[in-house]
Amino acid sequence: MPVSISGDLPNIAPHWENVAAKELQNVAISPTGARVLVEARGDIYSVPAEKGDTRSLTRTPGAAERDPTSATG
Numbered sequence: 001m002p003v004s005i006s007g008d009l010p011n012i013a014p015h016w017e018n019v020a021a022k023e024l025q026n027v028a029i030s031p032t033g034a035r036v037l038v039e040a041r042g043d044i045y046s047v048p049a050e051k052g053d054t055r056s057l058t059r060t061p062g063a064a065e066r067d068p069t070s071a072t073g
Contacts, residue, residue: 017041028068037068044068 026039036047037057042064046055058065 026066026068039066039068042066 024038024040028037030036034049035052036049038045038047043060044057044065046057048054
């Protein structure tokens, strides 16, 4: 008889979190200067210079992305 026990682990569940500036690494500016690519907490994000949405480009749970310039292809 298989037994499965699920833990209540809120720290590992997907959630929104504000990233402190000290966690931002490896920054790259787009050629037009309209967006900035940053690596934070193992993911690559595209951040607008003025108005717009922040976009996660990698979405790779379990993998740490480190170089925003290679994320653009």
